Amino acid sequence: MRAMIPILMYHQVGLPAAKGSPYRSLTVHPADFKRQMVWMSRLGYRGLSMRDLMPYLNGQRRGKVFGITFDDGYRNVYQNALPVLRQLHFTSTNYFVARQFDGGNVWDYDIGIPHSDLMSLEEMRQWAFAGQEVGSHTLEHVHLPQISPQIANYQISQSKLELEQALGTEVTAFCYPYGDESPQIRQMVRNAGYTNATTTIRGLVRPGDDPFGLPRVTIARSTNIVRFLQKCLTRLEDKRRRD
Template identity: 70%
Template sequence: MKDASVIPILMYHQIGQPSPRGTPYRGLTVHPASFRRQMAWMRRLGYRGLSMRDLMPYLQGQKQGRVFGITFDDGYVNVLANALPVLRELGFTSTNYFVAHRFGGTNEWDHANGVPSAPLMSREQARQWVAGGQEAGSHTLDHPNLPDLAPEAAFEQIHSSRQELQQALDAEVTAFCYPYGHETPALRDMVRRAGYTSATTTSGGLAGPADDLFGLPRVTVARSTHIVRFLQKCLTRLEDKKRHA
């Protein structure tokens, strides 16, 4: 079973009906019934789902308990529609990483790869998310590949997105997520300097005491992740063995 010192931070993207077979990244859309089943099982096993803000005392070793993190990348409308009711029903909190300049837009950064267009929350819908007891995090201004940018441009994406989201949503923003999971030691330092308290990647594994709070691994939950595999990922250290594979 899971060591008390390690914590699963789940990574979701969309919660909705999957695109047609053969569609690129189809697996990143988890069916609403699967999401509900996953959350219900964690609750049944005595675990509490938490946002990155609420998870911080556990990640820092100040608290211990049966907890796990819940994160969503990009701010899709279907997460508001299909995940928020489940989270509220179970008393869970979560973090949605919003792209500050794409409120009311689509996942245009995916279009070149053939990924179908999917609507992102408007500013008002993001406010509904926050009003529903959930956390808003930053996924930059425009979802660029940060390592490709000049340092000044990268810092602008990291710093200004926090400022703009706080103003737009009237909520403190302290959680950051690297687009595509691509990051470097210099980018981690920029995130620290911008005033965030945590940052997540797409590296697989459970978060433990040795992990940098600005380079936290996550557990990817895909459309095909059946419930037994889901529980294995969350409650054992299988994923840690793969982190640097």
């Protein structure tokens, strides 16, 4: 019987915004991120990008592995997480908003989340050059089910094309902004040529899960190391609910 596999979901790795800021919990302190990765390494686990993880998810390979994903392409991930990943020889996937390079999280401003810098095109290329994976998070971080099917399909397929043109290599990983998706949206992602897509549904990946609806384990600022290990390594954490 194949084991269930955790795919970790991070956003920012840096100093948190001021107390009271919305979604402050989605910024993990660099020291905590390093502690989490080091503990997984000590326990014999290898952190992998979605590209590297897929053979384990589809049963072609077996081993003590877990997925590492970052949403949105924040610059502080490049600054604070990449050195840790390189030190431990881990790979990861960062889902970039294809038309916001060197910009900010403009989709968050209306709900009071402070500005955070996103990677530049050159930083994204350096991320990939370091062995990390570039995935797509659409062109503009949109709610896919809330727009017309034609525009949703364009956001999905065109973001893949633009990222591939910027990188000079294939982009196969997708992440649904806000976790918003549907059977129709999943089919669009499949038709666009991606091989996998992650959601915000909480849980470990079970054998037989749809590769275009993969659950993840949310890691927050308040997740201490004991709780982190519980989330990653126990079946009791397989709640299968959306954030």
